Each structure stands twice: as C-alpha cells, then as structure tokens.
Amino acid sequence: MPDIREPGYKIGELLASVQEVFASDEKAKNDQIKRVNGIFQLRASRDGKEAIWTVDLKKEGKVSKGEAGKADVIISTSDENFILISQGKLSGQKAFMTGKLKAKGNIMLATKIESVLSAAKGKAKL
Template structure:
C-alpha cells in the first residue's frame, strides 16, 4: 500500500463513525503486501505486516480497495465476483465505507 493511499485513508477516517468500535481490519494486497488497521474508539492506527488476531481479513488488490473506497466498485459485487475475499467477521467489511466516507 503506497504512502499516498495510507495518507488518504487517514484523512478520510471518520472518527465519529468509529466511536465505540474496537476492531482490527487485516488487508492482504496481491500487489502491495500486508497491512492492518486498528480502529479503537474513534482512533485509527495503520501498521505494516500481519496482526495476530484480526476481526476480519480482506484479500484484494490495492486497485480494488481504491475502487471500493471511492465508490466506483461496489464492495458486495467485488466480493461476489472474487475480486475481494474476506474471512472472519465479514460484516465488518461493510462498515469500511462509513469509516472512510468518500470526499
């Protein structure tokens, strides 16, 4: 995941939407390695690597993530067509768009 993508995620993070939430989103990027987001009651931390016990794990290309975050790609469609694979608490993936609303 490029620094620009990480910066954009941090800028778009909606702390109010994350109020009371304590979850770990693990991302496995086919083209950019592993990263995880720790959402802790309105705070966001972004880390490189793999978390020991993520709430949900998502596998995709960084391009798919950009499309989902921008609204150009419907997350459910990406999941149904195999562009996005999820394990763990899959319903958490549906909250990404509210945690990182479009500009």
C-alpha cells in the same frame, strides 16, 4: 507518525491519508471507532506480490503497515480493487459476490470498509 506507504501500491497512499485524518481530527477518528468497532487487516496484491496493512478502529484509531495483532476481519483483493472501492466505483459487496474480494472473519464488519476508506476522500492523491 511512521510512513505506511508501500512503493507501487495506491492503497498505501490512501491509507496514509486515512492515518493523517485520524492523527489530525480526533472527532473523525472517534466517530469511526464508534461506528466500526473492529480491526481490519487489508491484504493488497499487485504484480504477484502482497502488501499488508492493519486498521485498528476498535481502540486506537490508527493505521499500521504489516500485521498488528488479531484482526476481526481479513480483507484480500487487488490494489486496484481497493482503490475502486474507495472511489465508490466498485461496491465492496459486489466485489465479494463476484470473487474479486475475499473476507475471512467477521463478514459484517467487512461491509464497513467502504466508509473507512472514504474517510480520506479528498486528501489522497491517487
């Protein structure tokens, strides 16, 4: 399993934990694929730079670093906002409405990112 962490990005740590959950828990992975049925491209900004990850919950149930195929939705926000969303301290919908999060593509699919990020709760060391 390739390391998908990106130095300085907390979302990379969180996504590595999501990747571990998918690799070790087939039922959790299949449940997410059934529930979500889409491909996310996550773009996190930090200190004027951007890192990109792809979360495939359409076929494979895997997380990869960089752009991987055609995403159903592209979600862009700061690294910190991704973490706040995963912790339940910031609603993804509120972040979108206030301009803290941008989404292109299937906006309804974007609303499912919170459940995807929470798949690693308790595993990520943030």
